[in-house]
Amino acid sequence: MTYESILFESAGGVARITLNRPDRLNSFTSAMHAELRDALAQVKADAGARALLLTGAGRGFCAGQDLSDRAVAPGGAAVDLGASIEANYGPLVLALRSLPLPVVCAVNGVAAGAGANIALACDIVIAAKSASFIQAFCRIGLIPDSGGTYFLPRLVGTARAMGLAMLGDKLSAQQAEHWGLIWKCVEDAELKPSVEALLEYFAHAPTRGLAATKRALHASETAALEAQLALERDVQRELGYGDDYREGVAAFIGKRAPHFTGR
Numbered sequence: 351m352t353y354e355s356i357l358f359e360s361a362g363g364v365a366r367i368t369l370n371r372p373d374r375l376n377s378f379t380s381a382m383h384a385e386l387r388d389a390l391a392q393v394k395a396d397a398g399a400r401a402l403l404l405t406g407a408g409r410g411f412c413a414g415q416d417l418s419d420r421a422v423a424p425g426g427a428a429v430d431l432g433a434s435i436e437a438n439y440g441p442l443v444l445a446l447r448s449l450p451l452p453v454v455c456a457v458n459g460v461a462a463g464a465g466a467n468i469a470l471a472c473d474i475v476i477a478a479k480s481a482s483f484i485q486a487f488c489r490i491g492l493i494p495d496s497g498g499t500y501f502l503p504r505l506v507g508t509a510r511a512m513g514l515a516m517l518g519d520k521l522s523a524q525q526a527e528h529w530g531l532i533w534k535c536v537e538d539a540e541l542k543p544s545v546e547a548l549l550e551y552f553a554h555a556p557t558r559g560l561a562a563t564k565r566a567l568h569a570s571e572t573a574a575l576e577a578q579l580a581l582e583r584d585v586q587r588e589l590g591y592g593d594d595y596r597e598g599v600a601a602f603i604g605k606r607a608p609h610f611t612g613r
């Protein structure tokens with residue numbers, strides 16, 4: 351498939367997807383969704399990929415659905431937004447959440463609507479100081495989708511989730527970090543080096559263990575303590591049989607740096 355709305359590359363254990371419609375603040379079209387599906391399937395199938403970066407080209411990260419991608423007008427034909435969510439946004443969130451490797455989101459500018467919540471579906475969200483997060487849905491009579499009603503209350507609590515979702519105010523990257531919505535906010539000039547350092551770390555990390563960590567943390571969102579303890583036992587057993595555990599212990603005992611293969 352040829353990509354026109356995204357850039358995709360994979361090298362050195364790191365896959366990189368850049369949303370690439372900068373003149374429309376990288377808003378989603380159905381064509382972009384199709385390209386993202388294809389690229390994410392490639393990442394999933396690539397045994398050499400040990401981390402994924404998602405970012406945006408230009409001054410924005412992503413302004414959500416491209417509101418001009420289809421005809422919407424007072425008195426005009428009704429649009430089935432449920433079909434759009436079912437075909438595109440829901441599967442995109444699930445694809446990012448279920449990838450068995452760390453997904454880093456570098457929020458280089460404004461993240462609005464589904465753009466904000468797709469960022470929150472990633473594992474490590476790092477934002478430039480000039481970036482912002484806007485639950486823009488209420489401005490057009492919609493609810494936060496792409497997992498917004500799931501992620502927001504879990505990350506920042508119901509009171510803040512309600513305010514963000516009902517007022518649609520711009521939340522600065524600094525405030526987003528302060529509230530625990532994202533991992534980190536860095537100076538604009540530090541975004542690229544900080545992200546590259548993270549990717550370098552993940553490219554040599556015990557990927558299987560990190561994928562299991564992601565799975566376990568996600569499972570804990572709906573689990574009882576007993577079930578979570580059982581899951582930890584089962585996952586730890588599985589990881590204990592893996593190469594990276596033996597290598598990690600040997601490296602510690604040998605006072606040397608570990609050489610993880612991700613298995």
Ligand code: T3D
Nearest residue numbers: 373374375377413414415416417418431434462463464486
């Ligand atoms: O529909 C479905 O399938 C259901 C799923 C819905 C998911 C959703 O995401 S709904 C929410 C959709 N998004 C929005 O409502 C956000 C709309 N954009 C904005 O509110 C603002 O653009 C921003 C606050 C994000 C940024 O503002 P600002 O002032 O920095 O930039 P701007 O001037 O508004 O935008 C720059 C250009 O990008 C501009 O085009 P122009 O005038 O230079 O030709 C603007 O029209 C365009 N643009 C920005 N966002 C979108 C967009 N064009 C189409 N769709 C957009 N979402």
